[in-house]
Amino acid sequence: MLSRFSLAVSWGLFAIALSNATLLTRVADIPTNVAFDFIIVGGGNSGNVVANRLSANPNVKVLVLEAGPPGDDVLLSQVPFFCAELVAQSPYDWNYTTTTQSGLSGRSIPYPRGHLLGGSSATNWLVYTRGTAEDFNRYASVSGDSGWSWNSLLPYFKKSEKWTAPVDNHNTAGQFDPSLHGFNGEVGVSLSGEPTFIDGKVITATSQLGGDFAFNLDMNSGNELGLGWAQSTIKGGVRSSSATAYLAPQYLSRSNLYVVANAQVSRVISTSATLPVFRGVEFRDSAGGALKTLTATKEVILSAGAVGTPQILLNSGIGNTATLTGLGIVPRVSLPDVGENLSDHPVLSNYWYVNSTETFDDMRRQSNLLNDALQTWQTSKTGPLVNPILDHIGFARLKSPFVASPDTAAGPNSPHYEYIISNGGPPGPLPPTGHFITITTVLVSPSSRGSVKLRSSNPFDKPVIDPALLKTTWDKVAFREAIKGAEKFLSAPVFSGYVLGRVGAYANATTDAKLDAYIASSAGTLFHPVGTAVMSPKGASTGVVDPDLRVKKVTGLRIVDLSVVPFLPAGHTQAAAYAIAERASDLIKTAFGV
Ligand SMILES: Cc1cc2nc3c(=O)[nH]c(=O)nc-3n(C[C@H](O)[C@H](O)[C@H](O)COP(=O)(O)OP(=O)(O)OC[C@H]3O[C@@H](n4cnc5c(N)ncnc54)[C@H](O)[C@@H]3O)c2cc1C
Ligand SMILES: *[C@@H]1O[C@H](CO)[C@@H](O)[C@H](O)[C@H]1NC(C)=O
Ligand SMILES: *[C@@H]1O[C@H](CO)[C@@H](O)[C@H](O)[C@H]1NC(C)=O
Numbered sequence: 001m002l003s004r005f006s007l008a009v010s011w012g013l014f015a016i017a018l019s020n021a022t023l024l025t026r027v028a029d030i031p032t033n034v035a036f037d038f039i040i041v042g043g044g045n046s047g048n049v050v051a052n053r054l055s056a057n058p059n060v061k062v063l064v065l066e067a068g069p070p071g072d073d074v075l076l077s078q079v080p081f082f083c084a085e086l087v088a089q090s091p092y093d094w095n096y097t098t099t100t101q102s103g104l105s106g107r108s109i110p111y112p113r114g115h116l117l118g119g120s121s122a123t124n125w126l127v128y129t130r131g132t133a134e135d136f137n138r139y140a141s142v143s144g145d146s147g148w149s150w151n152s153l154l155p156y157f158k159k160s161e162k163w164t165a166p167v168d169n170h171n172t173a174g175q176f177d178p179s180l181h182g183f184n185g186e187v188g189v190s191l192s193g194e195p196t197f198i199d200g201k202v203i204t205a206t207s208q209l210g211g212d213f214a215f216n217l218d219m220n221s222g223n224e225l226g227l228g229w230a231q232s233t234i235k236g237g238v239r240s241s242s243a244t245a246y247l248a249p250q251y252l253s254r255s256n257l258y259v260v261a262n263a264q265v266s267r268v269i270s271t272s273a274t275l276p277v278f279r280g281v282e283f284r285d286s287a288g289g290a291l292k293t294l295t296a297t298k299e300v301i302l303s304a305g306a307v308g309t310p311q312i313l314l315n316s317g318i319g320n321t322a323t324l325t326g327l328g329i330v331p332r333v334s335l336p337d338v339g340e341n342l343s344d345h346p347v348l349s350n351y352w353y354v355n356s357t358e359t360f361d362d363m364r365r366q367s368n369l370l371n372d373a374l375q376t377w378q379t380s381k382t383g384p385l386v387n388p389i390l391d392h393i394g395f396a397r398l399k400s401p402f403v404a405s406p407d408t409a410a411g412p413n414s415p416h417y418e419y420i421i422s423n424g425g426p427p428g429p430l431p432p433t434g435h436f437i438t439i440t441t442v443l444v445s446p447s448s449r450g451s452v453k454l455r456s457s458n459p460f461d462k463p464v465i466d467p468a469l470l471k472t473t474w475d476k477v478a479f480r481e482a483i484k485g486a487e488k489f490l491s492a493p494v495f496s497g498y499v500l501g502r503v504g505a506y507a508n509a510t511t512d513a514k515l516d517a518y519i520a521s522s523a524g525t526l527f528h529p530v531g532t533a534v535m536s537p538k539g540a541s542t543g544v545v546d547p548d549l550r551v552k553k554v555t556g557l558r559i560v561d562l563s564v565v566p567f568l569p570a571g572h573t574q575a576a577a578y579a580i581a582e583r584a585s586d587l588i589k590t591a592f593g594v
């Protein structure tokens with residue numbers, strides 16, 4: 001069903017042309033007479049923040065090399081309701097798949113990563129959650145830098161954010177806490193822009209149940225526990241990404257900022273014969289062609305994401321010396337943690353039949369309804385397509401004996417699992433008939449760790465990605481309990497007569513053993529890889545970057561993306577990427593006095 005609708009709207013068919021002032025699309029177009037102070041590898045969620053902040057100084061020349069296309073005309077990226085459509089193989093994705101996952105009954109699954117300007121912020125599901133205060137305080141404690149604590153980063157969350165009224169201009173009092181938000185930043189963040197039929201029931205359930213499911217006015221306060229209104233990266237009914245926000249025309253037109261799409265980096269290169277001074281970058285047109293190199297006068301910043309960044313480091317001989325030698329790559333710098341400790345969030349959308357036709361299922365199944373909604377969106381940026389596919393989210397802790405020892409959550413006020421409520425069926429193919437409610441469960445504090453490794457010495461080969469989803473026994477048990485938590489939520493009296501019964505494979509999962517089998521056969525990724533180039537204290541023998549994000553043992557090379565995060569935040573990851581990149585920009589400006 002969904003594929004029919006995807007074809008109907010096809011890539012970019014109803015494009016909005018954004019002005020792209022100094023956006024270059026070929027490596028051959030890069031001027032040869034400019035000395036770039038900073039070269040940023042990856043124009044994604046994090047990289048564009050740094051590009052914007054550094055190029056605010058007109059004396060600083062910044063080059064961004066992004067492997068993907070500009071993607072500024074991609075309807076599926078612009079329309080919030082289509083957010084789940086960008087995971088398929090397309091020019092806007094890297095089309096990765098994982099290794100076979102022991103926790104997923106041996107399946108190997110697609111592993112989407114954005115491949116366009118904006119990176120994964122242009123293909124994600126728009127959910128805006130920062131994580132808990134304890135998450136960031138844990139980063140501060142393991143890195144030995146209080147600058148990564150919640151209190152230190154809160155101003156950076158606000159700096160990146162432009163809180164925006166929802167397009168239906170409904171009264172948002174009681175739906176968020178304005179004191180926690182930034183109103184003058186770059187990335188649009190908003191609440192639902194069109195009411196849905198279940199809004200009232202969901203909020204009623206919070207008061208009927210209380211406890212784990214009590215109403216939380218704003219889960220971006222540092223305390224996520226409870227359930228509340230989802231906040232999404234949307235402005236004026238349209239997705240806000242790091243490209244639409246930080247590379248908006250007024251920034252892209254800066255004469256000292258050069259953004260190059262379709263430029264794929266293979267390696268960073270030492271510019272000294274004797275010392276590890278990695279200010280060189282080797283790259284080519286993504287479609288192929290000759291390799292080219294450029295040198296930054298100040299610093300190279302890797303922002304290629306939790307898959308791309310370790311791949312480039314390993315290609316460059318920075319990693320585990322023995323493994324690199326085995327692949328036929330000359331080792332340059334021994335940093336064995338490169339590519340290790342990959343951590344990701346397992347997810348599963350469970351769904352139930354409901355006694356109503358007021359869900360979004362018919363709109364997804366019937367092209368006339370969808371086309372009407374699309375027309376409304378195109379003419380006024382209103383209507384059902386201004387919402388992503390969810391309106392409420394909640395976070396909860398497991399109880400003894402299900403809490404691991406030591407606890408995998410960052411502290412006693414941080415959740416183990418999340419539940420996301422949608423007024424319709426899950427993403428992907430829908431049954432031909434029926435109307436649904438979906439509760440998507442997420443294990444937000446997993447203990448499993450995986451890796452990103454090279455497949456060969458060819459720097460353009462796809463890496464070997466093992467997110468280790470549900471690998472440990474604790475993760476499996478905790479995930480099962482998370483689904484039981486979702487079921488408990490639907491036991492609120494308000495859902496009686498509305499929620500009718502489980503659908504699909506979930507309907508059969510009537511015992512713990514059957515639940516485990518259902519999870520193993522159906523769970524997937526929430527697309528949140530982190531941890532493949534983690535920060536650790538200066539001078540530590542483990543880790544990849546110092547707390548200022550400079551690569552250890554190396555000069556001229558920094559990492560600014562989610563590879564540096566040593567533990568997953570207990571929530572969706574884009575907000576952390578924005579805040580970390582904002583602080584990193586200040587660290588870089590201070591280091592170079594620019
Ligand atoms: C389908 C999907 C749904 C998601 N849903 C949500 C959500 O709802 N809410 C949320 O908070 N988070 C979500 N996430 C996660 C979130 O978007 C990411 O964690 C975050 O955007 C990562 O930021 P980053 O800067 O580390 O990497 P990215 O944004 O992925 O940026 C990396 C950039 O580097 C480029 N690149 C990589 N390798 C090279 C190379 N060799 N040469 C040149 N360029 C290169 C890539 O093309 C990309 O543009 C989702 C992610 C996906 C994929
Ligand atoms: C992903 O697959 C699509 C469709 O097959 C293709 O057009 C695109 O170039 C691929 N992406 C990459 C990065 O190779
Ligand atoms: C569905 O809802 C109607 C009223 O809205 C009610 O009469 C009916 O009993 C419900 N059906 C079920 C199966 O609960």
Ligand SMILES: *[C@@H]1O[C@H](CO)[C@@H](O)[C@H](O)[C@H]1NC(C)=O
Pocket residue numbers: 504505506508
């Ligand atoms: C549920 O179990 C029944 C009986 O074992 C089986 O026929 C059916 O295919 C299962 N349904 C799903 C969706 O797995």
Ligand SMILES: *[C@@H]1O[C@H](CO)[C@@H](O)[C@H](O)[C@H]1NC(C)=O
Pocket residue numbers: 337340341449534536542543544566
């Ligand atoms: C990587 O993960 C392992 C196991 O979880 C842990 O012991 C180690 O400290 C981690 N390494 C770093 C650098 O965080």
